[in-house]
Amino acid sequence: MPATAYQQLVTIFTRLYRYEHLAAMVGWDQAVMMPPEGNEARGAAMAELDVLMHRTLTDATLAELLAAASREPLSDAEQASLREMQRQWQLANLLPASLIEAKALAGSKCSHAWRTQRANNDWDGFLANFRSVVSLAREEGILLSHQTGLSPYESLLNKYEPGMTCAELDRIFADVKSWLPELIQQAMAKQATETRITATGPFAIEAQRALGVEVMALLGFNFAAGRLDVSHHPFCGGVAEDVRITTRYTEADFSQSLMGIVHETGHARYEQNLPHATRHLPVGRARSMGIHESQSLAFEMQLGRNPAFLALITPLIEQHLGPQAAFTAANLAQIYTQVQPDFIRVDADELTYPAHVILRYEIERALINGEIEPDDVPALWDQKMQAYLGVDTTGNFKNGCMQDIHWTDGSFGYFPSYTLGAMYAAQYFATLRRLYPDLDQRIAEGDLAPIFTWLNTHIWQQASHLNTDELIRSATGESLNPRYFRQHLAQRYLA
Amino acid sequence: MPATAYQQLVTIFTRLYRYEHLAAMVGWDQAVMMPPEGNEARGAAMAELDVLMHRTLTDATLAELLAAASREPLSDAEQASLREMQRQWQLANLLPASLIEAKALAGSKCSHAWRTQRANNDWDGFLANFRSVVSLAREEGILLSHQTGLSPYESLLNKYEPGMTCAELDRIFADVKSWLPELIQQAMAKQATETRITATGPFAIEAQRALGVEVMALLGFNFAAGRLDVSHHPFCGGVAEDVRITTRYTEADFSQSLMGIVHETGHARYEQNLPHATRHLPVGRARSMGIHESQSLAFEMQLGRNPAFLALITPLIEQHLGPQAAFTAANLAQIYTQVQPDFIRVDADELTYPAHVILRYEIERALINGEIEPDDVPALWDQKMQAYLGVDTTGNFKNGCMQDIHWTDGSFGYFPSYTLGAMYAAQYFATLRRLYPDLDQRIAEGDLAPIFTWLNTHIWQQASHLNTDELIRSATGESLNPRYFRQHLAQRYLA
Numbered sequence: 001m002p003a004t005a006y007q008q009l010v011t012i013f014t015r016l017y018r019y020e021h022l023a024a025m026v027g028w029d030q031a032v033m034m035p036p037e038g039n040e041a042r043g044a045a046m047a048e049l050d051v052l053m054h055r056t057l058t059d060a061t062l063a064e065l066l067a068a069a070s071r072e073p074l075s076d077a078e079q080a081s082l083r084e085m086q087r088q089w090q091l092a093n094l095l096p097a098s099l100i101e102a103k104a105l106a107g108s109k110c111s112h113a114w115r116t117q118r119a120n121n122d123w124d125g126f127l128a129n130f131r132s133v134v135s136l137a138r139e140e141g142i143l144l145s146h147q148t149g150l151s152p153y154e155s156l157l158n159k160y161e162p163g164m165t166c167a168e169l170d171r172i173f174a175d176v177k178s179w180l181p182e183l184i185q186q187a188m189a190k191q192a193t194e195t196r197i198t199a200t201g202p203f204a205i206e207a208q209r210a211l212g213v214e215v216m217a218l219l220g221f222n223f224a225a226g227r228l229d230v231s232h233h234p235f236c237g238g239v240a241e242d243v244r245i246t247t248r249y250t251e252a253d254f255s256q257s258l259m260g261i262v263h264e265t266g267h268a269r270y271e272q273n274l275p276h277a278t279r280h281l282p283v284g285r286a287r288s289m290g291i292h293e294s295q296s297l298a299f300e301m302q303l304g305r306n307p308a309f310l311a312l313i314t315p316l317i318e319q320h321l322g323p324q325a326a327f328t329a330a331n332l333a334q335i336y337t338q339v340q341p342d343f344i345r346v347d348a349d350e351l352t353y354p355a356h357v358i359l360r361y362e363i364e365r366a367l368i369n370g371e372i373e374p375d376d377v378p379a380l381w382d383q384k385m386q387a388y389l390g391v392d393t394t395g396n397f398k399n400g401c402m403q404d405i406h407w408t409d410g411s412f413g414y415f416p417s418y419t420l421g422a423m424y425a426a427q428y429f430a431t432l433r434r435l436y437p438d439l440d441q442r443i444a445e446g447d448l449a450p451i452f453t454w455l456n457t458h459i460w461q462q463a464s465h466l467n468t469d470e471l472i473r474s475a476t477g478e479s480l481n482p483r484y485f486r487q488h489l490a491q492r493y494l495a
Numbered sequence: 496m497p498a499t500a501y502q503q504l505v506t507i508f509t510r511l512y513r514y515e516h517l518a519a520m521v522g523w524d525q526a527v528m529m530p531p532e533g534n535e536a537r538g539a540a541m542a543e544l545d546v547l548m549h550r551t552l553t554d555a556t557l558a559e560l561l562a563a564a565s566r567e568p569l570s571d572a573e574q575a576s577l578r579e580m581q582r583q584w585q586l587a588n589l590l591p592a593s594l595i596e597a598k599a600l601a602g603s604k605c606s607h608a609w610r611t612q613r614a615n616n617d618w619d620g621f622l623a624n625f626r627s628v629v630s631l632a633r634e635e636g637i638l639l640s641h642q643t644g645l646s647p648y649e650s651l652l653n654k655y656e657p658g659m660t661c662a663e664l665d666r667i668f669a670d671v672k673s674w675l676p677e678l679i680q681q682a683m684a685k686q687a688t689e690t691r692i693t694a695t696g697p698f699a700i701e702a703q704r705a706l707g708v709e710v711m712a713l714l715g716f717n718f719a720a721g722r723l724d725v726s727h728h729p730f731c732g733g734v735a736e737d738v739r740i741t742t743r744y745t746e747a748d749f750s751q752s753l754m755g756i757v758h759e760t761g762h763a764r765y766e767q768n769l770p771h772a773t774r775h776l777p778v779g780r781a782r783s784m785g786i787h788e789s790q791s792l793a794f795e796m797q798l799g800r801n802p803a804f805l806a807l808i809t810p811l812i813e814q815h816l817g818p819q820a821a822f823t824a825a826n827l828a829q830i831y832t833q834v835q836p837d838f839i840r841v842d843a844d845e846l847t848y849p850a851h852v853i854l855r856y857e858i859e860r861a862l863i864n865g866e867i868e869p870d871d872v873p874a875l876w877d878q879k880m881q882a883y884l885g886v887d888t889t890g891n892f893k894n895g896c897m898q899d900i901h902w903t904d905g906s907f908g909y910f911p912s913y914t915l916g917a918m919y920a921a922q923y924f925a926t927l928r929r930l931y932p933d934l935d936q937r938i939a940e941g942d943l944a945p946i947f948t949w950l951n952t953h954i955w956q957q958a959s960h961l962n963t964d965e966l967i968r969s970a971t972g973e974s975l976n977p978r979y980f981r982q983h984l985a986q987r988y989l990a
Contacts, residue, residue, distance in 0.1 A: 022517050022541035025524055033528075035722035038737030052547070225532035242533030429523035 005068035006078055009085055010281065012062060012342045017280040019053050021239050028237040028244045032229045054100075057092035062255045077283075080465050084282035089151035091159060094147055095140060103140065106132040107409035114408040123378060123397040128406070131374050135369055137410045141368050153368040156413035160289040161420065163468050166365060168480075169416055172423070175482045183386060183486075184351055187339045196334040202251035211254070211320035212247065212261040215313060219265045219299060220452050221245075222272050236267035236296075240279045243268040254321055255335055258460025259304055266299030267292060269452070273460035273482040277474040284463045289414065289469055294428070294458065301350055301422060302488070303451065308443040337492060341389035343399035350422075351493060353389040357419040360404070364412045377401050423485040424472060426457070430484040431443035431476045500563035501573055504580055505776065507557060512775040514548050517732050523732040525740045527724045540647060549595075572778075575960050579777035586654060589642055590635060598635065601627040602904035604705060609903040618873060618892040620971060625902070627871050629862055632905045634786075636863050648863040651908035655784040656915065658963050661860060663975075665909055666705070668853045669907055670977045676883060682834045682988035691829040696822035697746035706749070706815035707742065707756040710808060714760045714794060715947050716740075717767050729755045731762035731791075735774045738763040749816055750830055754799055761794030764947070768955035778840035779958045782966055784909065787829070787917025789923070790954065796845055797924040797983070798946065802828040803938040832987060836884035838894035845917075850883040852914040859907045872896050918980040919967060922949070925979040926971045 003011070023046065030042050030260025034347045056062075064088055069082050096422055111131035119159050141152025148155045150157070154166050213228060226243035238244035245264035249257045270286060286292045303309050313328035318327050345356035363380055366372040372380065381401040387393045393400035433439050436450050443451075458475035472480055499863070518541065525537050561584055564577050589805075605624035612621045643650045649661050684822025708723060720740035733739035740759035744752045765781060773779025781787045798804050806824035813822050821830070833842050840851035858875055861867040876896040880886045888895035901909050912930065928934050931945050938946075953970035965972055 015543055018536075018540040018543035021536055022521055022544060025521050025537075025540075026517055029520055029524060033722065035721055035737060036721050037717070040735075041516055041734060041736035042514075042520075045513040045520075048510055048513035049517060189730055222532070226529050227528065239533075239536060241536035242530060 005065045006072055006082065007073060008081070009062075009065050009069055012056065013085055013088075014280050016053060016056055019056070022245055023049050023053070024237055024239050025242075031231045031233070031235070031237070032244070032246060046063070048235060054092060060313065062089060063093070069101065072193075078466065081278065081281055081283035084285075086462050087162060088282045088464050089149070094144055096143075099136065099139060099143070102484065103133075103136045103410055106136055110410075111405065111408040114402070114405070118398050118402045121216075121398045121402075122397070123402065126397075126402055127130075127374055133408070133410045134374050137412050138368055138370060141412075152370055153365045153413065156368060157416065158343075158413075159416050160414050162288060164290075164416070164420070169361065171359065172480065172482050173419075176354055176419075176485070177358060177388070180355060183489060183493065184339060184355075184389070187351055188341075190494065191339060193332075194334060196338070197326040197331050199254065199324060199335070203321050205249045205251065207320045208254050208257050209250050211316060212258060214263060214316050214320070214402060215258065216314070218271070218316075218446070219262065219303075220447070220448070221265050221268055225272055226268055230260065234264060236264045236271065237272075240271045240274045243271045252266060254317075259300055259336065262304035263296045266296035269299075269455070270295040270460050273456050274463050275461050278463060278465075279409055281352040283465055285463070287459075287464050287470055289417035290420035290424060291459065291468065291471070292422035293417050295421075295455070297421045298425040298428055298451075298455065302425050303443065303448075305336040305350070305492075306440065306443060308440040310336065311444045312446055339493065341391050343385075343391060343393060343396070344403055351489060352389055354419045354422065357385040357415050359388055359417040360406075363401075364407070364415065368412050371387060385449070399402070405430040423480060423482055426485040426488040427472065427476050428459075430487065499567055500560045501567055501569060501577065504557075504560050504564055507551065507560070508580055508583075508777060509775050511548060511551055514544060514551070518544050518548070519732055519734050520737075526726045526728070526730070526732070527739070527741060530680060539702070547833035549587060552584060553592075557584060558588070571638045572960065576773065576776055576778040579780075579959050582657065583777045585642065589639055591638075594631065594634060594638070598628075598631045598905055601631055605905075606900065606903040609897070609900070612966075613893050613897045616891070616893045616897075618897065621892075621897055622869055629869050632907050633863055633865060635905075636907075646864055648860045648908065651863060652911065653908075654910050655912050656963065657783060659785075659911070659915070664856065667975065667977050668856065668914075671849055671914075671980070672883070673854060674981055675846075675849060678984060678988065679834060679850075679884070682846055685989060686829075686834060689829060691833070692821040692826050694819060694830065695751065696748060698749040698816050700746065701746045702811070702815045702829050703744050703749050703752050704834050706811060707753060709811050709815070710753065711756060711760050713811075713941070713943070714757065714764070714798075715943070716760050718761055720767055721763055723756065729759060731759045731766065732871040735766045735769045738766045749812075753812075754795055754831065759801035760793045760794040761791035764794075764950070765790040768951050770956050773958060773960075778960055782954075782957070782959050782961075783963055784912035785919065786954065786963060786966070787881055788912050789919035790916075790950070791949065792916045793920040793923055793946075797920050798938065798943075799937065800828070800831040800845070801913065801938060802989075803935040805831065806939045809950070834988065837884050838880075838886060838891070839898055846984060847884055847936060849914045849917065852910050854879040855910040858896075859902070859910065863907050915975070918975060918977055921983040922967065922971050922976060923954075925982065947948075 002142055026042065026046060026049075027144060030039070030046075034042060057374065066082070066086055074082060106129070109124075109132045113129055114126060116122075137156065139485035141155050144150075144155035144158075145152045148158060150158065151166060154164075157166070157169075209228070215221075216228060218224070226245065229244065229246050230248055232248060234245075234247045236243065236245045245261070245268050247257045247260045247264065270292060275284050275287070307329055310332040314327055314329050314332060317332070321327070326332070337350065339351045341352050341355075342348065345353065345360075348356055359381070362384065363372070363377060366380075367374070367377070378397060378401050382393050384402060385393045385400070406412075429439075432451060432454055435454070436442060439450070442448075459471070462471055462474075466474060469479055472478075521537065521541060521544075525534070525541075529537060559576070561581055571578060601624070605621075605628045608624055609621060611617075632651065633647060636650050639645075639650035639653075640647050643653060645653065646661060649659075652661070652664075667733045704723070708718075711723060712718070720736060721733065721740065724739065724741050725743055726741035727741075727743060731738065731740045738825075740756070740763050742752045742755045742759065765787060769781070770779050802824055805827040809822055809824050809827060812827070816822070821827070831844065834846045836847050836850075837843065840848065840855075843851055854876070857879065858867070858872060861875075862869065862872070873892060873896050877888050880888045882894070905970055924934075927946060927949055930949070931937060934945070937943075954966070957966055957969075961969060966973055967973075
């Protein structure tokens with residue numbers, strides 16, 4: 001019996017998964033293990049693999065098979081699988097090769113120059129390259145919009161958050177903007193009256209690592225199918241069968257490496273628990289960037305910075321780092337929830353972080369949809385930072401609109417994922433608290449199974465079998481609702 | 496101007512080099528970093544890459560391009576390059592895909608079962624799988640021999656040692672056999688009269704590693720283009736631009752990890768110093784397994800176990816491991832040159848090692864050429880072990896003919912490379928001693944530049960631009976001559 005078109009697609013996408021395995025592993029090695037002089041040959045090998053994967057996805061027979069499979073009698077699960085194959089195919093096929101190449105070149109040139117331009121606060125130098133990046137991203141958005149029927153910006157957003165619209169984001173972010181600035185002020189006023197004991201180092205790297213490993217084990221990380229290593233920028237890489245997370249240590253402060261490990265372990269458990277039966281196909285992969293971030297933020301923000309969890313791990317912290325007055329659950333909770341509006345998004349606390357994201361969303365949407373020009377960015381940035389966080393960035397490009405790598409290589413549409421992730425995570429935990437009214441007590445006692453079982457059933461094992469809204473509704477009973485995020489923040493910062 | 500056939504070949508073989516980069520890196524990761532549950536997905540990804548590389552090498556256009564290029568006006572260097580491309584093409588194309596697959600299956604089955612069968616001394620169980628492996632290797636040898644005009648065994652040998660014949664090996668090994676057994680006896684008699692102080696551990700792993708790194712630096716390893724890690728079986732992997740060597744440590748003994756590092760550093764420096772202009776093409780790669788081993792053994796046997804070198808590193812050993820009576824250059828030289836005939840090849844000393852190799856060569860040659868059957872192997876093994884080393888292996892299959900992995904997966908023809916490497920290394924150093932009569936004094940003073948400069952000029956930078964005999968003649972003034980090996984051993988063990 002000849003293979004059906006769908007079966008042939010499974011074979012091709014399985015081969016792609018194996019190529020992606022190679023890409024993930026040499027990518028991890030490049031960030032974690034590779035000595036500097038290996039970089040040129042590594043870059044050439046990775047580019048060759050990119051060409052191979054792109055060629056596989058743009059092969060003419062693939063388009064024919066996708067069309068043929070759509071006429072075959074498929075089960076619901078197979079239809080979902082075909083939908084995700086279509087999606088991956090579209091991402092590779094809707095753009096002409098000349099645009100992909102031009103984007104890669106402009107992005108790489110702008111990113112590379114940005115590393116020194118940022119250090120030199122050189123906005124004019126940056127702008128020269130940035131104009132091309134924006135122009136090509138607009139072109140990409142317009143081309144995609146012909147197929148998607150969405151706006152150019154939404155078309156880029158959908159690469160990371162399939163199904164998300166600007167109307168939805170506007171609704172959600174308008175809600176957040178209506179209460180966040182005041183909440184920040186109230187939290188700061190409250191914290192000004194509290195006393196916080198600073199933990200004093202040095203904290204030996206080996207002790208921090210041992211502590212991190214123990215916390216990973218507590219969080220259910222499977223060390224037989226993954227590793228913890230060190231890299232300059234912490235990330236979660238590798239493949240579902242072999243997840244590689246990284247952190248970075250500084251002897252002066254243990255708190256960042258520890259919470260970084262908790263964050264990456266959230267990403268890792270999602271990957272490690274994708275369904276065995278389909279993880280080699282697009283439908284068996286993580287749903288979206290926002291859902292991935294919702295796992296890391298469920299671990300970091302909902303669980304990790306929760307006083308109950310900090311009470312659970314305080315003995316481990318003492319055991320590995322030695323006792324000190326700062327190591328009480330209450331004081332650690334203060335350390336991990338300190339609010340302070342500041343310039344830099346990646347260093348921002350839980351409460352001010354959404355303001356950084358909303359600001360970027362508003363600017364990049366206007367930029368891609370042609371409502372503003374690259375030259376307008378700094379003034380708009382200054383105005384919004386003042387309005388949302390009361391921070392003055394005038395003339396301070398390096399700590400203002402030049403601080404992120406995302407725009408330098410044309411990754412417009414990615415920023416909203418961070419705050420969507422934080423909101424999904426809050427909504428999961430609101431659901432969990434309804435199911436387990438004694439959740440904090442369970443956490444403090446080390447009974448984390450209810451959380452992991454729920455996430456496994458409702459998120460991890462679902463992979464991309466549902467679309468994002470279906471996934472959230474099936475998990476929590478309703479679509480994304482910023483109310484839970486607000487409740488979580490008010491509870492944590494004002495109660 | 497359209498690309499010439501030769502230029503098109505360069506493009507294709509450059510792409511292959513990049514695929515090989517991926518294979519080398521994920522192979523290294525598998526041995527050094529990968530957690531156990533990652534193995535199945537890794538195996539699938541590596542097999543997919545094998546398929547891709549094989550498909551690239553067996554593509555019909557490649558045969559046409561090779562034929563067309565041979566009619567183009569090429570420089571001498573290009574002709575050498577084309578010759579090596581032809582060689583790599585032949586290795587992939589002379590065998591039908593069905594035989595390659597059957598070999599892989601039989602080899603994998605036999606190897607896998609061997610791991611437990613060896614532990615159980617189960618020759619009969621092993622024999623059942625081994626017969627298929629031998630039968631397929633004979634078929635391979637016969638098929639190759641139709642093209643090569645060599646005997647079946649020589650055809651397999653030529654996969655590892657291109658240009659080597661049995662007539663040459665017989666001449667060389669007959670020479671060795673004529674003096675080696677007596678030399679072993681004399682060396683043992685001499686050593687029986689000497690006192691050797693054993694170094695007493697434990698030696699902390701971190702201290703052993705720091706010592707190893709310092710010795711690698713002394714030996715010119717470029718840490719900006721390579722790494723030292725740990726694996727169960729030490730090896731030199733990675734790519735020329737990023738060489739990954741491994742060792743293994745035991746707290747009870749520092750001497751093996753240290754000399755293992757010296758050995759792998761020899762392999763590494765060859766790779767790190769292959770010519771930049773051609774290392775992405777077959778002609779710019781290592782000449783043969785024997786020449787590769789000649790680099791590791793030049794470092795380990797000629798340099799590393801030399802009392803002058805041991806004098807040079809004794810202060811480093813003391814510095815990292817603490818002082819003890821065993822740490823004098825003279826005593827370390829005794830430790831590193833102890834002769835003791837025994838069962839196991841990989842644990843054998845410099846003097847008895849060639850006997851292990853010659854025994855295997857004689858048996859595998861007869862086996863592949865159909866002069867003996869797999870059933871005959873143990874009796875022949877016992878007889879030769881008795882004759883060459885006076886060791887009784889009767890009924891002891893696990894420490895006899897079942898000890899090596901090579902035959903289990905059909906790698907017949909590989910063993911001679913080890914002793915050819917030792918002989919080439921001795922011949923290099925005989926040449927160096929003619930050029931630098933004060934070589935030992937220079938070594939003791941840390942002036943290793945003459946050695947590295949000579950190896951770089953005559954071996955490393957030559958890559959595969961010459962054939963092996965041309966390479967050795969151009970480097971040392973004559974073809975491989977076992978006289979230098981004998982002189983070296985007599986000087987070291989009887990003087």
